[in-house]
Amino acid sequence: MKLELWMWVAFASFVTAMLLVDLLAFSRRAELIPMRRAVIWSVAWTLLGFGFAGFLWLWQGGEPAREYLAGFLIEKSLSIDNLFVFALIFAYFGVPRPFQRRALFWGIVGAIVLRGIFILAGAAMLDAFHYTIYLFGAFLVITGLRLARHRTVEIHPERNPALKLIRRFLPMTSTYQGDRLVAHERGRFVATPMLAALALIAAFDVVFAVDSIPAIFAVTRDTFIVYTANAFSLLGLAALYFVLADMIERFRYLNLGLAAVLVFVGLKMTLADVYEIPVLLSLVFIVVALAVAAAASLARPVPPTPRRTRAGRRAPRSADGPPTDSA
Numbered sequence: 001m002k003l004e005l006w007m008w009v010a011f012a013s014f015v016t017a018m019l020l021v022d023l024l025a026f027s028r029r030a031e032l033i034p035m036r037r038a039v040i041w042s043v044a045w046t047l048l049g050f051g052f053a054g055f056l057w058l059w060q061g062g063e064p065a066r067e068y069l070a071g072f073l074i075e076k077s078l079s080i081d082n083l084f085v086f087a088l089i090f091a092y093f094g095v096p097r098p099f100q101r102r103a104l105f106w107g108i109v110g111a112i113v114l115r116g117i118f119i120l121a122g123a124a125m126l127d128a129f130h131y132t133i134y135l136f137g138a139f140l141v142i143t144g145l146r147l148a149r150h151r152t153v154e155i156h157p158e159r160n161p162a163l164k165l166i167r168r169f170l171p172m173t174s175t176y177q178g179d180r181l182v183a184h185e186r187g188r189f190v191a192t193p194m195l196a197a198l199a200l201i202a203a204f205d206v207v208f209a210v211d212s213i214p215a216i217f218a219v220t221r222d223t224f225i226v227y228t229a230n231a232f233s234l235l236g237l238a239a240l241y242f243v244l245a246d247m248i249e250r251f252r253y254l255n256l257g258l259a260a261v262l263v264f265v266g267l268k269m270t271l272a273d274v275y276e277i278p279v280l281l282s283l284v285f286i287v288v289a290l291a292v293a294a295a296a297s298l299a300r301p302v303p304p305t306p307r308r309t310r311a312g313r314r315a316p317r318s319a320d321g322p323p324t325d326s327a
Contacts, residue, residue: 007224008224011224011227011228011231015112015231015235018048018235019108019109019112019235022041022045022105022235022236022238022239023105032097032098033098033101033239033242035242035243037239038239038240038242038243039239039243041236041239042236042239042240042243044236045232045235045236045239045240046076046236046240048232048235048236049072049076049232049233049235049236050069050072052068052072052228052232053065053068053069053072056068056225063279064220064222064225066279066280066283067219067220067222067225067279068220068225068228068229069283070219070220070279070282070283070286071216071219071220071225071226071229071230072229072232072233073283073286073287073290074212074215074216074219074229074261074265074286075212075215075216075229075230075233075234076233077254077257077258077261077286077290078208078211078212078215078233078258079208079233079234079237079240080240080244080251080254081254081255081258082204082208083237083240083241083244083245085204086104086107086201086204086241087241087245089197089200089201089204090103090197093193093194093196093197093200094193095176095193095194095197096176098179099176099178099179099194100241100242101238101242102179102194103194103197103198103201104201104237104238104241105238106198107198107201107202107205108234108235108237108238110202110205111205111208111209111234112230112231112234114205114206114209115209115212115213115227115230115231115234116227118209118210118213119213119223119226119227119230120223122136122213122214122217123217123221123223123226126217126221133269133270133272133273134269134270136214136217136218136266136269137214137218137266137267137268137269137270137271137272138266138270139214139266140214140215140218140262140263140265140266140269141262141263141266141267141270142266143211143262143266144258144259144260144261144262144263144266145259145263147255147258147259147262148255148256148259148260160199160200160203161203162199162200162202162203163196163199163200166191166195166196166199167191170182170189170190170191170195171188171190171191172190172191172192172193172195172196173185173190173191173192173193174193175192175193176192176193176194177192179194180192180194181194181195181198182195211262212230213226213230214269215261215262215265215266216229216230217269218265218266218268218269219265219268219279219282220279250297250298251293251294251297252297252300253293253294253296253297253300254290254293254294254297256293257289257290257292257293257294258290258293260289260293261285261286261289261290264282264285264286264289265282268282
């Protein structure tokens with residue numbers, strides 16, 4: 001696609017408008033999001049993402065649309081797996097369910113901005129140093145193999161540099177002040193557990209971007225398609241979280257499906273100079289791998305078990321209970 005400034009400006013304006021719509025849809029603060037509303041909005045955001053593929057088809061033709069669709073499926077699938085980490089973070093800090101919405105929203109805003117920076121940096125590296133394509137490909141293959149071997153995800157808040165930075169400048173309280181990030185206690189400003197949870201989500205967004213950006217570059221080198229696929233996969237992620245929050249553990253084989261996709265796109269990128277795997281074949285493989293993983297997970301569900309973080313704290317199944325003093 002021939003990139004023009006107006007395309008970026010128009011899409012950035014569209015994403016900003018959609019974020020405002022998302023914010024207004026759940027505008028009441030400290031509100032427990034009803035499941036019905038979360039399902040409706042999650043389906044609407046997903047259909048909007050798929051609908052953009054149709055728009056690209058009419059505007060630029062079939063090939064860009066197929067590249068976008070393959071990238072969108074990869075990024076959407078990776079974002080679903082990332083929701084498990086968000087659930088662990090909320091459980092660790094005991095974030096009440098009505099307050100989780102705010103942390104998710106600002107985490108998504110930060111991720112959209114952050115991934116734009118990563119995408120531009122990745123594109124510049126691929127253009128300047130062709131061998132980077134082999135590094136990206138090898139990284140994806142290794143990441144896929146590691147994902148297939150390790151299903152459990154553990155967090156280490158006590159080691160996180162973002163939290164250490166916050167504690168350097170602000171003392172941290174163990175109590176919540178509604179969904180405020182900073183509170184005023186005894187004549188001084190203190191950070192609440194909400195700020196700690198948001199900082200950890202932002203830190204993991206960096207890790208997620210490192211994994212996901214090379215994956216989509218394996219199916220397309222068009223930076224506009226890469227960014228639009230990422231943005232649409234993140235829009236509505238908060239609504240999807242409230243749909244899947246209590247069911248994430250049921251997708252026991254999702255990591256195997258994602259691992260297969262990452263290994264496939266890694267090999268596709270590594271072998272690009274020898275044989276260019278058609279985008280349509282990539283799209284079919286991605287759909288089949290994820291569908292098989294989802295079907296196997298639903299066919300063989302596992303009983304829910306209490307989760308534990310590396311710190312040895314038991315993570316409750318629901319974070320609706322009283323806040324802990326873990327921060």
